Amino acid sequence: MLIQNKKIAIVGGGMGGLTLARLLQLHGAAVTVYERDLNRDVRVQGSTLDLHEGTGLEAMKRAGLLDEFYKYHRPTASKLRIVDKDLVVKFDDHDDHEAVAENRPEIDRGPLRDILLNSLVEGTVCWNCQFVAMEKYGSGWLLHFKNGQNAYADIVIAADGANSRVRPYLSNIDPVYSGTTLVEGNIYGAQKNAPKLLEFTKGGKVMAFGDEQFIGYGTKGDGSILFVASTKLPESDLREIVLDFQDKKQIFKWFKNHFNGWSSGWDEFFINDHVHFVLRPQYYFPLDQHWETRSNLTMIGDAAHRMPPFAGEGANVAMQDAFELAEYLTNGKYETVQLAFTYFEKDMIQRGAEATRDTLENSDKMHSETALLQMVDFFRY
Template identity: 55%
Template sequence: MLIDQKKIAIIGGGPGGLTLAKLLQIKGAEVKLYERDESKNVRVQGTTLDLHEESGLEALRRVGLIDAFYANYRPNAGRLRITDKHAVIHLDDHAAENAYAETRPEIDRAPLRHILLESLRPGTVVWNSYFVSMEKQDKGWILHFKNGASAYADIIVAADGANSKVRSYITGIKPVYSGVTIVEGNVYDAEINAPELFKLVKGGKLFAFGDEQSLILSAKGDGSLSFCTGCKVRENWVQQTGIDFNDKQQVFTWFKTAFGTWNDIWQGLFNGDDIWFIPRPQYHFPLNQQWAALPDVTMLGDAAHRMPPYAGEGVNQAMQDAYELADSLTGYQFANTQQAIAYYESKMLKRTSEVTAFTLHNTEMLHAEDPINRMLEIMGG
């Protein structure tokens, strides 16, 4: 096996990195995963995840965790309601005999992370390891972390997300702004703090559209509601707007203006005190990105092919990357690791270019003048 006697370092403990670590351990590889979170008990942010048959679910089958997934997934979390800005329901998956979302089962990020973490050998994950830089040493690399620690590895895999620091060691290709910026938030104890919206979401997902804007809500198993606004603004809007996104009142003031023609029901998102906000300008990499494969550094997930979330493909593509990269590194069809990585990256770039194009089409459609009728056409077959 190409990676016999080699130390592999995975930077980033999201689903893609964790899946890769498990797959490589199954093959007997020596793996360490370096994660910036202080511990496994850190609160996991983000919306629920819908896993797809050929990618996310296939990855879980390969690591032997499909039963654990179905023991932790939320059967009705993918049921969707589509409303206009006045909260008038145009499509109700809950009332459908065959729900649109049934082929894409949903799981919260925290339990997915938990089942992947628990499957790894003790000591695989090195917590509080915020990657800063790396430098060549002998045939491998020395990794440097913010806490002052260092570590050696023969092969580095960047799984450190959309703002990857490792990516620059592979390519200088920069991301392109999609034209849409999201403000992500989370309301805890939503049944108490946002009761009308909690009832409207009904334990699933809700897509609301109006004024070329979007508002997506997701119920989570811990009783919270995550939400994402989508607005067509300038690329540097976050810097120019002057909003302190740690200040709920400032964000609320912006929301009441930006979504000023929307029904007041949506303002219920700001009722609770236990709430956080993160602005996220949505970028993607060029559809034709290419680079020369290296023998000892590669990447997966958002580090390799970041894209907006409007097709639900991010985590699925990352987990598919993981099993395709593991197949290449642990197989016997390549003469060396550079050939194995080149083969993986070639397939990955072609696949994710097509997915990115589809995602950008959705991004434009959902922030156009009449997305609801288009959505109804799509979901109607």
């Protein structure tokens, strides 16, 4: 087997990295995951994930974790209400008991990460290891971390997300701005801090469209809400944004200026003291990107094919990358790791381009003049 007696470093402990670690360990590989979080108890950010047949669900199946997944998945999280900018309901599937698409069951990121972490050999994850740099060392790599630690690996796999620090060792291709920017907010204790909008979800999610803009939010099992307010914004304007995201009044003013005409009912997201904001300009890597395959370095997930979130493909494609890469490295069909990487990267780049194309098309629809009508028709029919 190609990875026998090889030390494998996976940089990044997100869904793709942890899935890959699990699958490689099932084949007896020596794997260490280097994760920048201080420990596993750090609060996991991000929206609820819907895992898809053939990608995320297939990864859990191959990892032997499908039964464990269904212990924690949230059927009601799939329920959807589509509204206009005045919170007038245009579509609601809560009364349709067949509307939950079980081919895309949903789960919070925290429980999913716990399932994957619990499946790994004890000590697999090196916490508080933020990657800084690496250099060639013998036939492998010497990795350096912010905490002062160093580690040797025969093979390095970048799974460190959209702003990957490992990617530049493979590719110097810059991401492309998509034309949309969103403000993401996390509200903890939503029952107290955003009670009206929490009740409005009926335990599911809400999508609102108007004025070529989009607001979406959903509940999580820990009682929190994650929401995004997305708008078209020229890159020149983006460069001029100077916001203190600790200053909630400033963010609220930004929202009222950019979402002028939207109902004051949305203000509840911005006027409580328990909301945390992040500005997220949406970038993607070119659909025709390529790089020279290395003998001991590759990448998966957003590090390889960054894309906006408007099709729910990011985590799913990353988890597919994980099981595809594990297969290429362990199926015995290739004489060298570099040859396995060559075929893996060719397929991955194509898959990533297709997912990115779908995401960009979805983004155009969701930020169009007819977005509300299009989205209602899509979910109704």
